[in-house]
Amino acid sequence: MYEFEIHDMTCGHCASTVEKAIKTADPDAFASIDLGTRTAKVETRSDPAAIKTAIENGRLSVQFQTGLISERSASISKFPRRAFKPSARNLIRLR
Template identity: 75%
Template sequence: MYEFEIQNMTCGHCASTVEKAIKTADPEASTVIDLASKTAKVATRLDPSAINAAIETAGYPSSFTRI
């Protein structure tokens, strides 16, 4: 599982956009978005850099750590 810190995620629409980007990259991913902490916890089989790229392509700078 990876935790992504997502900049500029400030509302429910933003969280929905981030989740959609993650699911587009990996439809099988399990995702928990926390708007308050501006994080997304993602269980995926993809390389996390691919998920990070999808989030950034959606317009949200992000970084990740393994948890």
């Protein structure tokens, strides 16, 4: 799983753009986009650079936040507290 920090993601339209970009780069990707923390956690077999490029092509600036997170450390309790405050209005799940 990879985490991307997207500073320019400020609204639902931006989150939708990120969602479409991720699905364009890897149709089989699973992503959790959190508008509140402006992050996207992406589970993909593709190169994370391809995901980053796809998001940047949507005119949003992206920082590759954490690199590969091992499956053992990918549990919710292992993420920083600020990164996991989902609510119905600011969390979009892709499948």
